[in-house]
Amino acid sequence: MAQIAFLGLGTMGRGMAANLAAAGHAVTAWNRTPRDTPELDAAGVTRSESIQEAVSGADYVMYCLADDQAVHDVVLAPGGVAELVEERSVVIDLSTISPEMSAEEAAAYSARGISFLDAPVFGSKGEAAAGGLWIVAGGARDVFDDAKEVLDPISETTHYMGGPGNGARMKLVGNLTVAAQLEALGESLTLARKAGLDLQDVLGVFAVTDFRSPIFDGVGSAVLAGDYSSSFALKLMLKDALLVKEFADGLGSPIPGTEATLATIQKAVDSGWGEENASALIKTLAAEADVDLSGAGSANAHQENK
Ligand code: NAP
Numbered sequence: 001m002a003q004i005a006f007l008g009l010g011t012m013g014r015g016m017a018a019n020l021a022a023a024g025h026a027v028t029a030w031n032r033t034p035r036d037t038p039e040l041d042a043a044g045v046t047r048s049e050s051i052q053e054a055v056s057g058a059d060y061v062m063y064c065l066a067d068d069q070a071v072h073d074v075v076l077a078p079g080g081v082a083e084l085v086e087e088r089s090v091v092i093d094l095s096t097i098s099p100e101m102s103a104e105e106a107a108a109y110s111a112r113g114i115s116f117l118d119a120p121v122f123g124s125k126g127e128a129a130a131g132g133l134w135i136v137a138g139g140a141r142d143v144f145d146d147a148k149e150v151l152d153p154i155s156e157t158t159h160y161m162g163g164p165g166n167g168a169r170m171k172l173v174g175n176l177t178v179a180a181q182l183e184a185l186g187e188s189l190t191l192a193r194k195a196g197l198d199l200q201d202v203l204g205v206f207a208v209t210d211f212r213s214p215i216f217d218g219v220g221s222a223v224l225a226g227d228y229s230s231s232f233a234l235k236l237m238l239k240d241a242l243l244v245k246e247f248a249d250g251l252g253s254p255i256p257g258t259e260a261t262l263a264t265i266q267k268a269v270d271s272g273w274g275e276e277n278a279s280a281l282i283k284t285l286a287a288e289a290d291v292d293l294s295g296a297g298s299a300n301a302h303q304e305n306k
Contacts, residue, residue, distance in 0.1 A: 001025050002150060005054040006045075007063035007074060007081070008095070009037060011231065012121070015128030016064060016094065016154045018043040022131075023153035030054040032074075055085050060150050064094040064121075067239050068101040075105055082108035090115045090147060094135075096175070096236075098243050102138075102168040115143045118164065119151065120171035125231035132156040136174070138166035172247045175240045176258055181215045182237075183261040186282030189223060193291040199224055219279045226294035228276040228283070235274035237281070238265045 001024045006017040009031040021027040021043040028046045029037075030053075040047070048054040051074065055061050061081055065071050071093065075081045082105070085091060091109055093102065093116070102118045109116040117139035127133045135151055135158045137144050144160045151158045161170045192202045203220045206212060222228070241262045248255045265281045273280040286293050 002059040003057055004028070004150060005030070005048075005056075005058040005061045005089075007031070007051065007054060007061070008065040008070070009035060009040070010064065010066065011125050011233075012094070012128045013064040014040065015125065015130075016062070016133075017045050018129070019131040019153050020062075020150060021045045025150065025153070028054045028058070051079070051081060052084050055081060055089065058086070058089050060090050060092060060147070061085050062092045062094060062150065066095070066236065068097050071095055071097050071101055071105065076108060082112070085109075085112075085114060087113055090117070090143060092117045092119050092147060092150070094119050094121055096120045096171050096240055096243070097168060099165045099168045099172075099247065102165050106139075106164040115140065116164070117143055117147060118167040119147075120167055121155070122171075122174055123156075127156070128154070135159065136161050136167045136170040138162060138164050138168065138170075169247070172240070172244050176244050176248075176255065178215065179237065179241055179244070179261045179265070180257055181213055182219065182279060182281055183257075183264060185216055185219060185223075186264070186279075186285040189220070189282065189293050190285045190289045190291060193286070193293060194289055199293065199295075219282075222277070223279060223282055223293050224295065228273070228280045230275060230277045232278045233274065234265065234268055234276055234278050234280045237278035238262075238269050238274070241265050 004020055004025050004027045006027055006029045009029055014037060017027055017029045018040055028048045029040060030048045030051055065074055091114060093105060106116050117137050119135050119137040121133040121135050123133040131154050133155045135155045138161050141160060161167055189199060192199060206216045244258055245262060264284050268281040268284045
């Protein structure tokens with residue numbers, strides 16, 4: 001079993017750290033802001049008050065932090081991980097960040113001969129808590145293969161995407177699709193409401209057709225329940241949409257749909273919904289159409305099965 005330093009105990013990091021401890025690894029966790037985390041205490045995770053103490057003696061240093069700025073502050077700034085980590089440690093970054101920041105990290109570790117994987121994740125709070133994330137990793141193949149002992153306990157599947165930075169690139173490619181699905185769900189529910197369709201019936205069709213999606217199922221039900229409590233904060237989705245735009249623009253790849261979605265997300269954040277779930281972007285569309293998406297829909301709705 002490995003000694004793991006886990007840094008960043010937000011929505012995602014908490015579940016990951018608990019599952020690593022539950023798998024039998026010795027986990028020492030650090031978070032910038034000290035927080036009570038009884039679930040981590042119960043899982044046997046040791047808390048540390050400094051990065052230095054956490055990374056000391058670690059076989060693996062893993063972190064899941066908000067954004068480029070957080071990775072800069074925790075990793076690259078003086079007194080950060082890149083300076084303090086022991087040379088025998090393997091470092092794994094599970095955050096969603098820009099390929100440029102990922103390259104900066106890789107260079108800092110490489111300069112000291114330290115093995116590093118960029119390994120962002122798909123899935124949300126529920127998958128993190130259940131150890132069912134989908135991990136996309138970049139780096140050396142043998143490092144990835146050896147790291148399966150700490151990637152498997154937090155994931156349903158792991159995907160080796162190629163050399164350094166390819167995990168970060170794959171994450172942005174995937175998040176383009178996530179954003180498109182949320183925008184499509186919001187536009188279609190709003191149109192359906194305008195047209196007088198029953199929204200439960202609409203979701204019933206979405207659930208079985210050849211364009212079904214777990215996002216439509218989960219988010220659709222939550223929207224009809226008026227539930228925008230955060231699993232994936234809208235402000236993080238804005239960060240990701242901006243990363244996708246920068247990434248695509250840099251490669252000269254057209255993203256007109258994502259740009260439209262980015263505008264919807266920005267309006268929702270400007271409306272003060274940044275701490276709510278990413279699905280709160282849908283509230284912007286509903287507000288523009290002057291409709292309320294919560295509730296089951298019209299009284300005369302019906303569904304027939306055959
Ligand atoms: P979160 O709940 O907001 O947690 C963010 C973590 O980053 C916290 O531990 C926070 O520490 C830390 N942090 C932020 N700025 C920092 C700084 N300047 N210095 C040090 N620590 C800093 O976010 P999350 O939902 O867990 O997401 C974490 C990462 O996973 C993000 O890159 C996100 O895009 C990605 N992700 C999230 C989801 C999801 O559904 N939530 C899904 C896939 C990927 P404090 O507690 O001190 O603020």
